[in-house]
Amino acid sequence: MAQASPSIALDAFDLAILNILQRDNSTPQRVIGEAVNLSAPAVQRRIRRMEEARVIQANVAVVDPAQVGQPITIFVEVEVISETAELIDAAKREFASVPEVQQCYYVTGEADFVMVIVVPTMTAYEALTRRLFFGNNNVKRFRTFVAMDRVKVGLAVPLSD
Amino acid sequence: MAQASPSIALDAFDLAILNILQRDNSTPQRVIGEAVNLSAPAVQRRIRRMEEARVIQANVAVVDPAQVGQPITIFVEVEVISETAELIDAAKREFASVPEVQQCYYVTGEADFVMVIVVPTMTAYEALTRRLFFGNNNVKRFRTFVAMDRVKVGLAVPLSD
DNA sequence: TACCGAATGCAAGAATATTTCGCGTGAAGA
DNA sequence: TCTTCACGCGAAATATTCTTGCATTCGGTA
Structure with a gap:
């Protein structure tokens, strides 16, 4: 998972990824990549970086x-x-x-x-x-x-x- | 994803699964299965059933x-x-x-x-x-x-x- | 007792995530 | 200007996870 938490710089790619993940984090990285014009590994690296920096604090299911x-x-x-x-x-x-x-x-x-x-x-x-x-x-x-x-x-x- | 939404009955297995997913929905189904004493496919079928019934309303990343x-x-x-x-x-x-x-x-x-x-x-x-x-x-x-x-x-x- | 439906576990197959590697770009310094 | 280095990228290989088919078991019921 994630540990450290120094503030990090986010670019437009990161924000676009966050916008997708905060609506549906089960979206495949390949699909995210197509949406933001990046390869799947690039998306995955950015997600992991944001999890380590605690920009993404958790991944949760919302229960009714x-x-x-x-x-x-x-x-x-x-x-x-x-x-x-x-x-x-x-x-x-x-x-x-x-x-x-x-x-x-x-x-x-x-x-x-x-x-x-x-x-x-x-x-x-x-x-x-x-x-x-x-x-x-x-x-x-x-x-x-x-x-x-x-x-x-x-x-x-x-x-x- | 999910579509229908008739209320469904939930047993102790379902609640235990929800409790895990509420905290971290990236937990592998195999791990969930070990925690609740079910096989991974059984866990997966229950999750899908709860998503279809909208017990699980969304899967989201929490952003700081x-x-x-x-x-x-x-x-x-x-x-x-x-x-x-x-x-x-x-x-x-x-x-x-x-x-x-x-x-x-x-x-x-x-x-x-x-x-x-x-x-x-x-x-x-x-x-x-x-x-x-x-x-x-x-x-x-x-x-x-x-x-x-x-x-x-x-x-x-x-x-x- | 025999049947039937529902849910399970196992195992194979499909999809996804992760790692590895080599390349290109841009910045700092000689 | 040239070199070097750090950084992030994409493609491909690998590992993990998810998904599906199938035979079985467990209860409830006629």
Whole structure:
């Protein structure tokens, strides 16, 4: 796999390859090569280089939550009481360690954390809030937004190409 | 690739396979087979079945935004004026069509939409708000949360296994 | 008991990925 | 200007992985 991670320079070829891979990374290198006007080995070298530099952070399958018994997606804003570095780091570690917390960001503004949570039932969510928020002395309050429609979901980054 | 999408039953083997693919879909089927106690062809048939049923919605590379010149991630809550079906659908289509909008959910609660936006600069974000929010008569107000730290990012669904 | 459908493992064949090698290009220095 | 060197390329050979056909096994059912 990949290890090192010094920033590297990317040219138009690399961006074009990334644009394909972030939509479908099962695309054969030969096909990618035809699309960007490079040979398959050239494509493969560039991909490996970007994986080693962690430009490509992972290669993953996207699973439909509804079809695996986790039909509820919830947005939560969390406001903490104290923003000392220690307490914030502790909160980051705790939130990140919870499988139901699919995404978590530490943010500026009226809230301190925003997160995306995936659960099977509202009961499960209620239990999670009890453990994660009510059970944390540093959580001042939190606001819940239940998703009715996943209008757009993905991790694709807009690339200039 | 995949086409149909009737819901299908998943057993413990399928969930175990999904759990591996969610983390690294470049794992050889032979290795997956060893991990879940199945032969490689059995694994492959199950994967194909789940792709056809859209349990696996996509296979994608995850790109580091910072390394491709898009270092700013922003959370936005949007509140609309009118919630008629037509206007909501129009908003969904518009938001979904914008490349900078990485994720968008239609939600209950104090806001109507929440979204994740990826941009290269705050100037670019300001221009986007002008076009997307100030330029939309149905947007009552929006609140911005700038991410200081991407504590946890991914699309992995918690699987019971 | 006998049958039938579904899923499996094995093994062969096809497709894909990876390595190797030699060539051309462009930059730095004599 | 010439030489050298580093870099990235493509073509071909090699290795790995994926895919398919087939016989078998395991349950459920008449």
